[in-house]
Amino acid sequence: MTASDRQLHLALFALPHGQLASSWRLPEVPAHSTNDFAEYREAARLIEEARFDAFFIADKLTIGSDGSWQYGPPVDAFEPFTLGGALAAVTDQLGVIATASTTYQHPYSIARQVLALDHLSQGRSGWNIVTSYSPDTTRQFGAKIPHDERYDIAEEAVDVVRQLWRSWDEDAVTWDREAGTYTRPGAVRPIDHHGHYFAVAGPGEYRRSVQGEPVRVQAGSSGRGMAFAAQHAEMIFTAQTTLESGVSFADDIRRQVRAAGRQESEVVIMPGFAFVVGSTDEEAQRVQEQLLDTVQPEHILGSIRDVTQIDLREYPIDGPVPTLPDPDTVQGHQSRLAVYKRIAETENLSLRDFARRVAAQRGHHQVVGSAERIADQMQAWFEHRAADGFNLMPHTIRGQLRAFTEHVVPILQQRGLFRREYTGTTLREHLGLPYRG
Ligand SMILES: Cc1cc2nc3c(=O)[nH]c(=O)nc-3n(C[C@H](O)[C@H](O)[C@H](O)COP(=O)(O)O)c2cc1C
Numbered sequence: 001m002t003a004s005d006r007q008l009h010l011a012l013f014a015l016p017h018g019q020l021a022s023s024w025r026l027p028e029v030p031a032h033s034t035n036d037f038a039e040y041r042e043a044a045r046l047i048e049e050a051r052f053d054a055f056f057i058a059d060k061l062t063i064g065s066d067g068s069w070q071y072g073p074p075v076d077a078f079e080p081f082t083l084g085g086a087l088a089a090v091t092d093q094l095g096v097i098a099t100a101s102t103t104y105q106h107p108y109s110i111a112r113q114v115l116a117l118d119h120l121s122q123g124r125s126g127w128n129i130v131t132s133y134s135p136d137t138t139r140q141f142g143a144k145i146p147h148d149e150r151y152d153i154a155e156e157a158v159d160v161v162r163q164l165w166r167s168w169d170e171d172a173v174t175w176d177r178e179a180g181t182y183t184r185p186g187a188v189r190p191i192d193h194h195g196h197y198f199a200v201a202g203p204g205e206y207r208r209s210v211q212g213e214p215v216r217v218q219a220g221s222s223g224r225g226m227a228f229a230a231q232h233a234e235m236i237f238t239a240q241t242t243l244e245s246g247v248s249f250a251d252d253i254r255r256q257v258r259a260a261g262r263q264e265s266e267v268v269i270m271p272g273f274a275f276v277v278g279s280t281d282e283e284a285q286r287v288q289e290q291l292l293d294t295v296q297p298e299h300i301l302g303s304i305r306d307v308t309q310i311d312l313r314e315y316p317i318d319g320p321v322p323t324l325p326d327p328d329t330v331q332g333h334q335s336r337l338a339v340y341k342r343i344a345e346t347e348n349l350s351l352r353d354f355a356r357r358v359a360a361q362r363g364h365h366q367v368v369g370s371a372e373r374i375a376d377q378m379q380a381w382f383e384h385r386a387a388d389g390f391n392l393m394p395h396t397i398r399g400q401l402r403a404f405t406e407h408v409v410p411i412l413q414q415r416g417l418f419r420r421e422y423t424g425t426t427l428r429e430h431l432g433l434p435y436r437g
Pocket residue numbers: 013057058059060099128129130131132133147218219220221222223224225226237238239272332333334335336391
């Protein structure tokens with residue numbers, strides 16, 4: 001594939017009303033709508049009309065236990081597979097990526113949930129493989145497992161899940177009315193897995209999906225996380241704040257993918273992309289400030305407690321950011337801690353401004369400006385191969401996501417960077433990934 005044949009991919013990192021922690025407080029959001037499926041359906045339809053690749057549903061498996069739910073979403077929303085199934089039913093072409101944790105969810109259950117979603121959507125599902133970095137999650141499930149061991153478990157879990165998916169031959173279902181045999185003899189087989197962490201007899205419960213296997217998605221950024229991604233992921237999410245760090249991450253991942261014996265074309269790299277779009281750069285800046293004024297700093301500082309490892313709410317809000325721990329010494333989200341530590345140490349921000357900064361971009365790249373400026377930045381990342389596409393993180397769904405689909409997508413299309421129509425039906429086809437038979 002030549003560089004000019006490459007097409008950009010777009011996913012929506014969906015949170016109930018947008019990525020901004022205070023988006024639920026905005027007047028355009030109907031009261032009590034966090035658990036109203038109509039909100040999600042509208043977002044999905046909006047991005048399907050704009051020809052996005054996928055709707056991505058994250059999951060931490062908990063709302064924490066320190067009372068921060070009083071500040072609002074992401075709480076009171078839906079768990080990924082129920083929501084994913086409902087979205088599959090109200091869309092025709094959009095991919096649906098749902099999160100399941102290999103640390104706290106059993107691979108047998110994951111295999112059936114993800115493949116069921118793949119059948120319900122007729123080949124449009126993906127599995128975001130997470131190892132659950134948050135102590136909040138640990139508190140719900142009991143077991144505290146060190147960072148690298150969580151990846152050991154994930155290695156085995158992915159192997160079990162894929163064995164279960166492949167335990168039915170592609171032509172296993174014969175539907176032979178005469179003979180009364182539903183499957184061909186020998187075409188559905190136990191897997192008899194006896195590993196270090198799991199013992200699973202198999203077979204899986206369902207036939208192969210139309211895309212062969214659901215798409216595997218992952219977002220590890222530590223050394224161990226990147227090695228895992230290079231080995232197993234087909235779509236890679238990442239948080240990178242600058243073009244330089246994006247290029248360096250992508251080069252490193254592609255090198256590791258080749259070293260793992262895989263083709264670069266088997267992997268799509270999708271950094272998170274936060275933005276505020278306005279009719280001019282100045283207007284976008286004004287909107288950004290107005291939106292950030294609605295954020296409660298204590299909400300943000302509480303919500304990153306599991307990454308920073310210290311409760312920043314205990315420090316004077318107009319004082320300096322206290323020294324954050326060295327990422328290598330923690331068992332949690334090492335890569336995001338490194339991003340926050342760099343921001344805190346190089347930009348000399350007060351704790352209040354640090355909270356605004358985190359609220360604005362959550363450790364991802366952010367562009368505030370006109371639709372042209374946003375399209376220019378996306379194009380630059382794409383052409384420098386820091387990104388094959390983007391996982392979009394709009395502050396709001398009703399305002400900012402809509403503005404992106406109305407103003408930025410047409411520019412990307414005019415520049416020949418983004419599709420005007422879907423050319424395939426499965427998530428694999430949207431992403432240009434090989435069929436997995
Ligand atoms: C875009 C994006 C989405 C993520 N979604 C989730 C999620 O839904 N649930 C979760 O537990 N972790 C999520 N993570 C965190 C990653 O799964 C992973 O734990 C994190 O990147 C730390 O990796 P590391 O331990 O290799 O540093 C996400 C990360 C990124 C960049």
